[in-house]
Amino acid sequence: MTYSTIPINTPLTDSLSLRIPFDSCEILDKRLTSYTCVYYESLEQIDAELHPPKPIIITMNGITIRISLSDILIKDFKKNTEKLTKFINLTVSAKLLKSHYFDGINKDNIYSLYREFMRFEVFKCTFDTFLDGYCSDVDICVNRYVNHPNTFLDILRSVFSQSGTRQKYAHLINKPENLGLTFNNRNFAKPSLPFVKFYFKEWELYTKSAEFFNIYLADIYGNEIKNLTRIECTIKNYMHKKRLSKFNIMDDFKTLREFLELPQDQLLNFVKFSVESYIINKARIKSPDLSPTDFIIYELIQNSVIKGYSYEAIILLLNGFKGSTPEATKVAKSRMKKKVTELYDLLIHRDIKIESKSIHNNHIIEYLNFIGIKT
Numbered sequence: 001m002t003y004s005t006i007p008i009n010t011p012l013t014d015s016l017s018l019r020i021p022f023d024s025c026e027i028l029d030k031r032l033t034s035y036t037c038v039y040y041e042s043l044e045q046i047d048a049e050l051h052p053p054k055p056i057i058i059t060m061n062g063i064t065i066r067i068s069l070s071d072i073l074i075k076d077f078k079k080n081t082e083k084l085t086k087f088i089n090l091t092v093s094a095k096l097l098k099s100h101y102f103d104g105i106n107k108d109n110i111y112s113l114y115r116e117f118m119r120f121e122v123f124k125c126t127f128d129t130f131l132d133g134y135c136s137d138v139d140i141c142v143n144r145y146v147n148h149p150n151t152f153l154d155i156l157r158s159v160f161s162q163s164g165t166r167q168k169y170a171h172l173i174n175k176p177e178n179l180g181l182t183f184n185n186r187n188f189a190k191p192s193l194p195f196v197k198f199y200f201k202e203w204e205l206y207t208k209s210a211e212f213f214n215i216y217l218a219d220i221y222g223n224e225i226k227n228l229t230r231i232e233c234t235i236k237n238y239m240h241k242k243r244l245s246k247f248n249i250m251d252d253f254k255t256l257r258e259f260l261e262l263p264q265d266q267l268l269n270f271v272k273f274s275v276e277s278y279i280i281n282k283a284r285i286k287s288p289d290l291s292p293t294d295f296i297i298y299e300l301i302q303n304s305v306i307k308g309y310s311y312e313a314i315i316l317l318l319n320g321f322k323g324s325t326p327e328a329t330k331v332a333k334s335r336m337k338k339k340v341t342e343l344y345d346l347l348i349h350r351d352i353k354i355e356s357k358s359i360h361n362n363h364i365i366e367y368l369n370f371i372g373i374k375t
Contacts, residue, residue, distance in 0.1 A: 006224050008143055009370065011267035012104025014232060015093045017137035018256055022069070022086035024129045029122040032056055032069065032088075056122055062212030063095045067122050087134075088123055098216045102143070107260040131257040138235040138259065140267050143201065144370070146227050147363055149179055152200055155367050156181040159198065162373060164280030169193060177203045183278045189236055191243040194274045201230040231371060233274035249273045272372035279373055290343075298343045311344055 027033055036054055038047040055068035067090055074085045094101050096116045097109060105113065114130045146152045153174060160172050160181060173180045180199035189195040202225045205213040217225075235241060235250075245252040250266045253259045290298055304314055318336050323329035 006102045006143055006221065006228065007104075008145065011140050011142055011264055011271055012102075013094070013106065013259075013267075014104060014139040014141045015091060015137075016105065016135055016139070016256070016259070018090045018092050018130075018133040018135060019070070019072070019087040020090070020125060020129060020133040022088055025088055025123045025125040027123050029056065032067065032122055058120055061215045062209060063093070065093075065096075065117075065120065066091050067117075067120070090117065090133075092117075095212055099220055101212075101217060102221070104141070105260075110256070110260060131260075132255050134254055135256045135259045136235070136237050139232055140235065140271055141230050141232040142268070142271055142371075144229050144231070144367060146229055146367065148227065149200060149203075151363055152179060152198075152227075152229050154364050156198055158364065158368060159275070159279070159373065162280060163278045166193075166278045166280065169278065177207050179203060186234065189234065191236070191240040193277060194236065194240065195234040196274050196278065197230075197232045199230055199232070201228040202226060204230075231271060231275070233271050235270065244270060244273070247273070275371045275373065294339070294343060297339065298347065301340065301344055302347055305344075305347065311341075314340060314344065 031053070033053055035050040035052065037050055039045075040047070053069055055066050058065040058067070067088065070087050070089050071084050072087060073082050075082050092105060092113055094104050096113050097103060097105075100109065103109060110131070111127060114127050117130075118124060146155070156172060156174075156179070160167065160170055163170055163183070166183075169184045171182045173182075178200075180197065182198075183196040184193050186195050205217070205225055205228075213225075235244070241250075241252055244250040249269050251262060253262065301314060315337060318333050318340070321329065321333060321336070323332050
């Protein structure tokens with residue numbers, strides 16, 4: 001058995017949609033362009049109504065390839081004209097890299113992906129035509145490790161809690177062998193509220209992608225996938241790309257060739273920017289109208305919670321107090337505990353973000369800081 005290293009904290013391209021002009025290709029499999037009709041087996045009759053060509057679906061070893069046609073209205077702004085243009089649509093997935101799956105789609109391996117599509121013998125085009133195809137629905141991902149699934153669950157709960165009013169777009173999943181958090185839906189996502197997905201990659205490879213993993217990855221990566229997580233965000237369409245360019249997150253691109261030239265730091269900026277779209281950052285809470293003594297206790301509690309102390313850890317500080325008599329000590333501790341509890345509850349109930357911090361450890365905070373969430 002050989003072992004390899006999975007790229008960590010590095011933005012990778014997991015998949016993308018590619019539209020290649022139909023007129024620039026040669027069709028080899030006539031199913032791609034043939035209209036279809038319905039055959040009723042029990043009646044031994046054929047419905048005379050013709051339907052548009054169906055996508056060609058190719059499945060092999062846990063990899064699914066979809067090749068289809070579309071007609072898109074293309075605007076020529078210089079000539080102020082519109083033309084209905086036919087394209088061949090491809091979903092280009094990193095899974096086509098097989099044992100090099102964790103490299104992601106990049107300019108160094110794009111030719112091998114081009115060759116894979118040519119081997120399917122559905123259509124034929126030049127490599128330049130392939131590179132000049134229009135690129136959209138790009139999934140950018142980042143792999144990161146945690147020390148335990150429960151740690152990842154705490155991270156997801158924290159992200160969820162900090163989404164504030166945008167929690168309506170969130171879906172937290174906590175099931176055996178399925179742990180994740182998604183924001184929005186691929187079909188309904190828009191530039192300001194993109195599709196974002198956190199998931200426990202180890203479990204996903206063992207379940208949903210088990211066939212692919214066992215054939216191409218198991219002997220190479222061994223235990224490298226243990227406690228592996230992934231953050232995945234989608235660049236949806238033309239308007240989304242324009243927005244990213246407007247906010248100086250990423251250079252605008254149209255073609256696959258242009259996308260592959262984007263620097264790594266822009267891809268990472270995109271991931272962080274996407275996650276931040278759902279985070280409601282709050283300023284430090286101002287102390288309510290308290291007495292001078294309560295004000296100091298309140299502020300000290302807030303500082304302690306931000307640094308990672310739990311309620312139990314703060315209460316333990318009272319054990320060091322000793323009064324003039326055992327009875328006086330007992331009464332004073334009871335009063336102090338009541339006061340600390342009241343102020344702690346006041347703080348926590350005023351801000352769910354503070355509540356989430358009270359259970360964080362350094363590993364969780366480091367993960368959140370990496371994706372741009374302030375702690």
